[in-house]
Structures are given as C-alpha cells and as structure tokens.
Amino acid sequence: MxxxxxxxxxxxxxxxxxxxxxxxxxxxxxxxxxxxxxxxxxxxxxxxxxxxxxxxxxxxxxxxxxxxSGNTFFPDVQDYDLFCMTNTAIDASINLFLLQNDGLDVTQGKYFGRQAGRVESALDALDAVVANSEPELTDGVIRLACFLEWGSFRNRFSLDSRPNLKKIVDFANKDSAFQSTAIPQ
Ligand SMILES: N[C@@H](CCC(=O)N[C@@H](CS)C(=O)NCC(=O)O)C(=O)O
CATH class of the missing domain: 3.40.30.10 (Glutaredoxin)
Incomplete structure (x- = not known):
C-alpha cells in the first residue's frame, strides 16, 4: 500500500x-x-x-x-478524547502556520486570536490530562507526541510551563517507530 x-x-x-x-x-x-x-x-x-x-x-x-494488523482502534474513550483534542489543536496551529507563511498577519483579527488561544488552552489542558497517567504509547499519546515535536520544529509554542508534555515527548522518543520517523532537522 x-x-x-x-x-x-x-x-x-x-x-x-x-x-x-x-x-x-x-x-x-x-x-x-x-x-x-x-x-x-x-x-x-x-x-x-x-x-x-x-x-x-x-x-x-x-x-x-x-x-x-489485528489491533483494536481506540478501545478507551479517554484516549480517544486525548486524540480528538490534540487534532483540534493541530488543525488550529497548522492553519495559523500556513496563513502566516502566506504573509498574513495572524496577530490581528478576532478569529486568528481565537485560533491562537485555542492552541494555548488545549496545550494547558493536554498537560493536565497526561499529568496523572502512567505513560503508555496509545494512539492518543502518539498523536500528542507527533504534534509536540512538530510544534517545536516549527517554533509554534513553548513547553516550558508544561512539564508533563515534555515528559510525553521523552517517553515517545524511547520507541523505535517514533524515533525512526523523526522530522529531519
Ligand atoms: N484531518 C486531516 C488533516 C490533515 C492536514 O491538515 N494535513 C496538513 C499537513 S500537516 C495539510 O495537508 N495541509 C494542507 C492544507 O491545509 O492546504 C487528517 O487527519 O488527515
């Protein structure tokens, strides 16, 4: 395929x-x-x-x-919600990135502000969601780690005040499939 x-x-x-x-x-x-x-x-x-x-x-x-490959897709609803919330944050973040690349000033305008605020509030919520869970490489966690590495690569946001998200990136990087698909620097 x-x-x-x-x-x-x-x-x-x-x-x-x-x-x-x-x-x-x-x-x-x-x-x-x-x-x-x-x-x-x-x-x-x-x-x-x-x-x-x-x-x-x-x-x-x-x-x-x-x-x-004989596996189930999202057996756990909380993990599915983690995946969905991450997708919403990625969509908003990529949208702003592409519009900025087109030369738009995305710091102006109500809806641009709402999109930027959505990314930040979703990151805070995601940091809280993963705070208490034992790390496991579920599809929710993989999606989140892919987003976080993309965001660092494109300088879209900071993880400085989000220690649990930093831990998720470190945890995902122990996996060989995650490592072998790293964004070329
Ligand atoms: N819902 C889609 C989103 C895919 C998506 O946004 N892909 C980006 C690249 S990371 C893209 O192709 N953007 C091009 C565009 O928006 O024109 C999915 O999950 O596959």
Whole structure:
C-alpha cells in the first residue's frame, strides 16, 4: 500500500508509526502541496491507496492500519478524547502556520486570536490530562507526541510551563517507530 504525504506532517507521521508497528507492507510517497492539491479531494496529506481502498484522512488510515494488523482502534474513550483534542489543536496551529507563511498577519483579527488561544488552552489542558497517567504509547499519546515535536520544529509554542508534555515527548522518543520517523532537522 502507498501512503502519500510529507515527512514533516504530524498526521502523516502518526500513520507511518502505525504502519511500521503493524509490520504492514507499505511505502511512503513523498509529495508536496501542489500534488496533494491535485490528487486528494481534501487537498491535504496524508492519503492512502491500497488496491481498491482509498482513504483521505489520517483517522481512517489509522483505523485501517490498526485493524489490518489485528489491533483494536481506540478501545478507551479517554484516549480517544486525548486524540480528538490534540487534532483540534493541530488543525488550529497548522492553519495559523500556513496563513502566516502566506504573509498574513495572524496577530490581528478576532478569529486568528481565537485560533491562537485555542492552541494555548488545549496545550494547558493536554498537560493536565497526561499529568496523572502512567505513560503508555496509545494512539492518543502518539498523536500528542507527533504534534509536540512538530510544534517545536516549527517554533509554534513553548513547553516550558508544561512539564508533563515534555515528559510525553521523552517517553515517545524511547520507541523505535517514533524515533525512526523523526522530522529531519
Ligand atoms: N484531518 C486531516 C488533516 C490533515 C492536514 O491538515 N494535513 C496538513 C499537513 S500537516 C495539510 O495537508 N495541509 C494542507 C492544507 O491545509 O492546504 C487528517 O487527519 O488527515
């Protein structure tokens, strides 16, 4: 099967990790925004092709990879909520990043402010959510760690006042699939 995406995307990275962990037969086809704009109806990465199966979102790709390798997809609702909250924060953060790259001043405007505030309040909440749990490399935690490393790579936010999130990054980095998909510096 072919996974289309970039090596910087946190969404693509999570899919790569699940495909590696599942021992599945797959390859990454690296594409840029021009190609995803042409080949995906959402104009986003990742997307996946496996014979007749065409998937257009990291969530469906993850479900496919986990189940194809004999695992369950989100047996725990709290872990699923961690995943969902992280996705909301990633969407807001990437949106601001891309608009800024297009030359927009994202410090102006009510909705830009709301998006920026959403990232910060979600990070605080995520720090609190993982504070009391024994670290386990669930899909919620993997998604969170992919986001945090992307945010550091792109200088989107600071983890200085979020010690539990720092611990999650250190914990994820003990895993070989997480390590082998690190964003090239
Ligand atoms: N809900 C999608 C989000 C994917 C996404 O936002 N991908 C980013 C790259 S990290 C993208 O392709 N953005 C291009 C754009 O917004 O035009 C998923 O989970 O796959």
């Amino acid at each position: 072919k996974l289309y995406g970039s090596v910087t995307s946190p969404f693509v990275r999570h899919c790569r990790i699940a495909l590696i962990q599942g021992g599945l037969d797959w390859e990454l086809v690296e594409i840029d925004a021009a190609v995803s704009g042409e080949k995906s109806p959402t104009k986003k990465v990742p997307f996946l092709k496996d014979g007749d199966v065409n998937l257009t979102d990291s969530c469906s790709i993850l479900k496919y990879a986990r189940e194809k």
